Amino acid sequence: MTRQGVTQHLDLLEAANLVATVRHGREKLHFLNPVPLQEIYERWIAKFERPRLNALSDLKQRLEKGNDSIDLCLRDRRYPAAGRKSSPTSSPC
Incomplete structure (x- = not known):
């Protein structure tokens, strides 16, 4: 799976409120909700x-x-x- 595919998938999970994100500078950490x-x-x-x-x-x-x-x-x-x-x-x- 490409990095762009993973990013799109994580964006969908974030929009569905299944993951929570925290930004640290350039990094974006994802946590299960x-x-x-x-x-x-x-x-x-x-x-x-x-x-x-x-x-x-x-x-x-x-x-x-x-x-x-x-x-x-x-x-x-x-x-x-x-x-x-x-x-x-x-x-x-």
Whole structure:
């Protein structure tokens, strides 16, 4: 990437308030602005992360209980019986 390309990109990030700048003579220092990044995280990432974390927590609890139905589900998915058609209602998964 060229120096001019980097400068243009940093100017766009500064205009979007994602970076803050400080001038020291000829130098222009860029720093990440954490406030809008946190807002982006909360708006776009956190809402998708919460259900996955809940699902992983539920799976962990089921595995720690020693729930055999999980083992059956995994086995049936890996090694389905020849000629047997599974219906969505017959599976405990």
